[in-house]
Amino acid sequence: MTGTTTLASVHAAPRVRRARRRTPWIDRIAYGTVLVLLLLAVVGPLIAPHDPYSVDLGQALRAPSGEHLLGTDGLGRDVLSRALAGTRASILGALMAVAGAALIGILVASIATIGGRWVDDIVMRFCDITLSLPVMVMALGVAVALGPSLRSAVIAMVVAWWPGFARIARAEMRTVITSPYVEAARVLGAGRWRLMTRHVLPNSLDGVYVQATLEIGGATLIMAGLSFVGAGAQPPSAEWGAMVETGSRYLTSAWWISVVPGLLITLTALAFALTGDSLRTRNHPDAALS
Amino acid sequence: MSRTKGLDIVSLNTEVPVPAPGERVTPRPVLEVSDLRVSYPTVAGPVEIVSGFDLTVAKGERVALVGESGSGKSVTARALLRLDHRATVSGRILLDGTDLLTLSGAEMRARRGRRIGLMLQDPMTTLNPVRTIGSQVMEALRVHGVGRAEARRRSVETLDMLGIPDAARRMRSYPHEFSGGMRQRVCLAMAIVAHPDLLIADEPTTALDVRVQEQVLSLIDSLVDEIGMGVVLITHDLGLVAGFADRVSVMYAGRGVERGPVRELYRTPRHPYTAGLLASVPRVDRDGALAPIAGSPAQPASRPGGCAFHPRCARAESDCATVLPEPRRIGAADVACHHPLTAAEEGPR
Amino acid sequence: MSPSLLARYLGRRLALLVTTLWGVVTIVFLLIKAIPGDEAQAAAGVTATPAQVEVVRQRLGLDESIVQQYLAYLGRLLHGDLGTSIFTFQPVLGDLQQLIPYTIELVGLAMVINLTCGVPLGVWAAARHRTRVDNSVRLAAIFCGALPTFWLAMIAQTLIGRKLGAVPISGVSTLGVEVPRRTGFVTVDSLLAGDLTAFSDALAHLVLPAAVLAIPFMSFVIRVVRGSMITALEADHVTAARAKGARERTVLLQHGLRNAIAPVSTLIGLQVGWMMGGAVMVETVFSRPGFGSYLTQAVAHKDTFAVIGMVLVVGVIVTFVGLAVDLVQLAADPRVRLLETRRASA
Ligand SMILES: Nc1ncnc2c1ncn2[C@@H]1O[C@H](COP(=O)(O)OP(=O)(O)OP(=O)(O)O)[C@@H](O)[C@H]1O
Ligand SMILES: [Mg+2]
Numbered sequence: 002m003t004g005t006t007t008l009a010s011v012h013a014a015p016r017v018r019r020a021r022r023r024t025p026w027i028d029r030i031a032y033g034t035v036l037v038l039l040l041l042a043v044v045g046p047l048i049a050p051h052d053p054y055s056v057d058l059g060q061a062l063r064a065p066s067g068e069h070l071l072g073t074d075g076l077g078r079d080v081l082s083r084a085l086a087g088t089r090a091s092i093l094g095a096l097m098a099v100a101g102a103a104l105i106g107i108l109v110a111s112i113a114t115i116g117g118r119w120v121d122d123i124v125m126r127f128c129d130i131t132l133s134l135p136v137m138v139m140a141l142g143v144a145v146a147l148g149p150s151l152r153s154a155v156i157a158m159v160v161a162w163w164p165g166f167a168r169i170a171r172a173e174m175r176t177v178i179t180s181p182y183v184e185a186a187r188v189l190g191a192g193r194w195r196l197m198t199r200h201v202l203p204n205s206l207d208g209v210y211v212q213a214t215l216e217i218g219g220a221t222l223i224m225a226g227l228s229f230v231g232a233g234a235q236p237p238s239a240e241w242g243a244m245v246e247t248g249s250r251y252l253t254s255a256w257w258i259s260v261v262p263g264l265l266i267t268l269t270a271l272a273f274a275l276t277g278d279s280l281r282t283r284n285h286p287d288a289a290l291s
Numbered sequence: 292m293s294r295t296k297g298l299d300i301v302s303l304n305t306e307v308p309v310p311a312p313g314e315r316v317t318p319r320p321v322l323e324v325s326d327l328r329v330s331y332p333t334v335a336g337p338v339e340i341v342s343g344f345d346l347t348v349a350k351g352e353r354v355a356l357v358g359e360s361g362s363g364k365s366v367t368a369r370a371l372l373r374l375d376h377r378a379t380v381s382g383r384i385l386l387d388g389t390d391l392l393t394l395s396g397a398e399m400r401a402r403r404g405r406r407i408g409l410m411l412q413d414p415m416t417t418l419n420p421v422r423t424i425g426s427q428v429m430e431a432l433r434v435h436g437v438g439r440a441e442a443r444r445r446s447v448e449t450l451d452m453l454g455i456p457d458a459a460r461r462m463r464s465y466p467h468e469f470s471g472g473m474r475q476r477v478c479l480a481m482a483i484v485a486h487p488d489l490l491i492a493d494e495p496t497t498a499l500d501v502r503v504q505e506q507v508l509s510l511i512d513s514l515v516d517e518i519g520m521g522v523v524l525i526t527h528d529l530g531l532v533a534g535f536a537d538r539v540s541v542m543y544a545g546r547g548v549e550r551g552p553v554r555e556l557y558r559t560p561r562h563p564y565t566a567g568l569l570a571s572v573p574r575v576d577r578d579g580a581l582a583p584i585a586g587s588p589a590q591p592a593s594r595p596g597g598c599a600f601h602p603r604c605a606r607a608e609s610d611c612a613t614v615l616p617e618p619r620r621i622g623a624a625d626v627a628c629h630h631p632l633t634a635a636e637e638g639p640r
Numbered sequence: 641m642s643p644s645l646l647a648r649y650l651g652r653r654l655a656l657l658v659t660t661l662w663g664v665v666t667i668v669f670l671l672i673k674a675i676p677g678d679e680a681q682a683a684a685g686v687t688a689t690p691a692q693v694e695v696v697r698q699r700l701g702l703d704e705s706i707v708q709q710y711l712a713y714l715g716r717l718l719h720g721d722l723g724t725s726i727f728t729f730q731p732v733l734g735d736l737q738q739l740i741p742y743t744i745e746l747v748g749l750a751m752v753i754n755l756t757c758g759v760p761l762g763v764w765a766a767a768r769h770r771t772r773v774d775n776s777v778r779l780a781a782i783f784c785g786a787l788p789t790f791w792l793a794m795i796a797q798t799l800i801g802r803k804l805g806a807v808p809i810s811g812v813s814t815l816g817v818e819v820p821r822r823t824g825f826v827t828v829d830s831l832l833a834g835d836l837t838a839f840s841d842a843l844a845h846l847v848l849p850a851a852v853l854a855i856p857f858m859s860f861v862i863r864v865v866r867g868s869m870i871t872a873l874e875a876d877h878v879t880a881a882r883a884k885g886a887r888e889r890t891v892l893l894q895h896g897l898r899n900a901i902a903p904v905s906t907l908i909g910l911q912v913g914w915m916m917g918g919a920v921m922v923e924t925v926f927s928r929p930g931f932g933s934y935l936t937q938a939v940a941h942k943d944t945f946a947v948i949g950m951v952l953v954v955g956v957i958v959t960f961v962g963l964a965v966d967l968v969q970l971a972a973d974p975r976v977r978l979l980e981t982r983r984a985s986a
Contacts, residue, residue, distance in 0.1 A: 027779065130663045133910060133958045134951065135917025138935065142671055142951045145939045222788050222856075226921050229790040230936045245791050249925075252798045263791035270786035278782060374882050403885035411876050411883070419877040421899050421973050427877075430894075431884040465974040481884060 031275035038269055041085065042092040049082035053239045062255045072257040074247060084261050086239040092269060094151055095220035098158035103213045106166025114174040115193050128164035136161040136223055144232035151240065154224055154233035169212050173205035211284060215277030218270035225266050241266050321488050321521045322348040327382040329370040340366045340591045341545040348489060348521040355532040356525045358542035359588045364525045365412055368491050372403050405435050408482035410492040414474040418466035424477050425462025431484050449484045453510055472503035486518055493525045508535055529572045533557060541565050544589040544599040551624025561621050561631040564600045606630045649980050657963055664955035668948055669713055682944050685726055723945030727937065732949035735934060741824030742812055743931035747915045749850035758858040762865025767892055769870050777862060785859030789918050793852045793925035800848060807848045810927035817841045849926045853918050857911050864907045868900035901972045909965035913958035
């Protein structure tokens with residue numbers, strides 16, 4: 002490609018190669034689970050044995066059986082089918098929220114990095130304030146403003162979460178932009194824009210990726226929580242948090258309605274958290290887990 | 292150095308060293324280390340960092356332990372106090388006749404600080420940044436059951452003796468309020484405040500400028516005279532050793548290669564490595580160019596067979612690569628070399 | 641730190657506090673303005689006639705320019721006017737004053753549980769770094785962080801409350817054992833009334849929700865304590881302490897945990913705010929009155945002023961907690977003191 006690109010590859014930030022350790026079995030299970038969940042998010046609704054929305058009051062509150070592997074809910078809908086269908090809403094919702102937050106975060110961090118001290122100060126102060134507000138409360142504020150729906154839950158989480166990514170991205174950009182190879186490119190006359198897009202951005206996003214993986218688990222939890230308190234996906238839509246809420250009335254009589262989606266939320270959050278943690282340990286062995 | 296031969300070495304150790312003319316007569320040993328082996332687990336399996344090392348320190352004696360960077364001096368120091376639970380330590384470490392390696396954790400703890408004081412290598416990191424100087428010096432007494440007031444009194448006394456001005460007030464200071472030299476003194480104070488029988492000082496002077504270096508050394512020196520403790524001074528600076536130590540032990544790649552009285556060792560080094568080290572130190576009594584030893588130091592993980600020094604040794608013959616040389620008594624020194632320099636040969640060049 | 645420097649530091653910190661509060665208020669104001677739909681209509685209620693809406697619009701100054709509205713908003717806030725709830729028809733501030741003690745009690749006990757379990761576990765894992773204990777604690781921590789609070793609350797309520805009957809399943813006190821309200825904190829009020837039955841009743845209502853709320857937060861505490869302890873324990877001063885003959889306990893607490901106070905207290909400060917977010921779900925499940933259940937109701941009734949007012953209140957609480965954390969660090973860590981002294985004298 003262009004001369005600058007060559008320069009970047011010559012002076013590329015030295016990536017420390019570590020002695021390859023075997024991936025622990027627990028991490029492999031986590032990777033596998035994440036893949037399966039992502040796959041289900043795509044094909045889940047297609048392989049559902051029943052229509053997740055078809056109401057059949059005659060079949061209501063059936064315990065798990067051959068016909069309904071995970072039983073039925075209060076309206077006679079198949080819990081397995083709803084859980085599968087819910088994979089899309091819950092996981093894709095979380096993915097979109099994290100992707101949106103990460104994108105805005107990177108954008109803001111870039112502005113702070115090229116914008117000079119004042120811009121940087123103001124932007125980061127703003128991030129700190131937003132960060133200290135609980136996501137749940139912020140998101141409720143946004144959700145009430147936009148009217149409760151899955152879409153507003155996603156928007157709410159983007160609004161509440163981008164500052165976290167902005168902080169991480171900015172910290173890394175700071176390190177990269179002061180490193181010798183960017184200095185070299187600067188000396189060769191690369192402009193701010195070019196420096197940013199060709200040198201700083203490609204070399205400072207590792208931390209953001211890892212953080213994003215970690216946050217997908219958390220995002221699933223918060224999305225489900227928002228639906229649960231009525232600020233996210235609305236009934237009758239098949240979404241795990243909303244499903245837990247519908248089942249709460251039957252917890253003593255038909256536990257499966259709430260327990261199944263609850264376990265799925267836990268599994269998703271756990272798989273992404275373990276994967277993110279594993280990625281981070283690979284990036285920095287012995288890094289403080291914070 | 293094989294296990295079975297270890298016995299010989301012990302008997303060799305317990306032999307009272309023949310006092311050379313002008314050498315002070317050394318009383319019974321505080322510390323007798325024989326066949327010390329220390330290994331650490333690594334990703335590629337355990338690595339024996341220290342591989343059969345002997346050392347004897349008598350009461351009131353100053354012994355220097357010298358060797359290049361990475362030769363295992365600090366590992367030895369930590370192993371003597373059994374400080375690192377990841378390390379596997381074997382051999383014998385006799386402190387006043389008791390083998391430290393047979394002690395329980397509590398018995399060992401009672402001896403740390405109280406019987407053996409250790410001064411770690413880096414004064415900048417040896418002090419806890421969030422605690423006061425005073426609390427850290429006092430800690431060395433408090434953990435051995437000394438009351439608060441008594442501990443404070445003795446700590447102030449020690450800091451005072453080590454030349455910290457206004458010690459009573461400075462007890463309340465934090466490490467960052469002290470200069471490097473002052474911190475070094477505080478570290479020394481922590482190591483000696485409980486009046487141990489033995490002080491192990493790991494490169495107590497590296498980070499310091501020459502003037503402070505001399506001050507710290509003379510402090511240690513006067514302590515030896517005052518409280519009669521034995522000292523192991525770890526360093527890679529042979530220039531420092533000449534004016535300070537009674538005896539010297541030279542370490543290469545985790546093994547002792549030569550030990551003996553300091554004058555003897557300087558005058559007639561027997562081991563080619565010792566000779567090489569001396570040749571690379573500027574000396575007033577000899578002119579000529581400095582000659583650093585060729586090649587790079589052996590790494591413990593990839594220690595050459597036979598004598599670990601043979602790839603860098605000009606006198607190496609075929610047996611050096613295959614047979615591990617046992618220490619032999621030559622004159623007043625113990626030398627582990629198949630082809631030692633003789634007194635007639637001019638050693639350091 | 642000398643008194644004059646300390647005064648200067650406090651002055652600077654208070655200035656920062658004011659800026660932060662102003663930032664929170666501005667964010668909240670922008671949030672209101674970003675809301676699509678007619679605020680006047682919302683404030684007047686859905687049943688209001690167009691004429692009534694116009695009256696409300698003028699009263700709230702919504703017909704003025706945005707800058708004037710902003711200034712008017714700031715002015716109202718300075719008088720403690722957070723607006724009126726369209727659901728309870730009460731001033732939001734009054735509602736909150738009534739309800740927030742319940743939430744503070746919940747968050748307070750949750751924080752106690754969080755720290756008394758999380759800190760020792762983190763210390764234990766760090767002390768056994770790279771062993772099976774360490775690994776198990778780490779995994780347990782990750783697992784705790786993956787549990788959805790609302791679901792955990794439901795399950796715990798059903799199993800421990802309903803099935804075992806170990807604790808009451810809802811509310812803040814049993815009907816009939818109420819004590820006169822003085823501070824609003826049920827536990828404190830019952831103690832003030834000298835009524836131990838009421839006190840243990842209040843605790844029984846509190847303990848399960850608080851435990852549930854604490855669990856996901858323990859996950860962070862364990863990991864941060866573990867991480868910063870591992871870093872701290874690698875330092876030479878730890879070896880030095882062992883060389884003095886210190887017990888492992890002393891080493892861990894005096895040279896490990898003591899040095900980890902700064903990162904851990906930062907986390908605790910942040911968690912106070914986050915816990916108020918978690919309380920939203922826990923209070924809903926356990927039908928406890930409080931900040932969270934008020935907020936869910938407000939969301940359900942599209943009670944904009946109530947929601948906005950509460951975001952603001954949380955912001956204020958979080959800001960003051962941040963100040964407290966900074967002061968703790970200033971007292972505990974001479975390095976922070978040094979940094980601040982340099983800044984103050986710069
Ligand atoms: N915990 C450990 N695990 C594995 N290897 C170690 C460990 N500590 C030290 N080593 C290795 O032991 C060797 C000797 O280290 P040591 O610190 O004792 O050297 P030294 O003689 O004190 O050198 P210096 O003069 O630089 O202080 C080095 O190769 C080092 O890599
Ligand atoms: Mg060393």
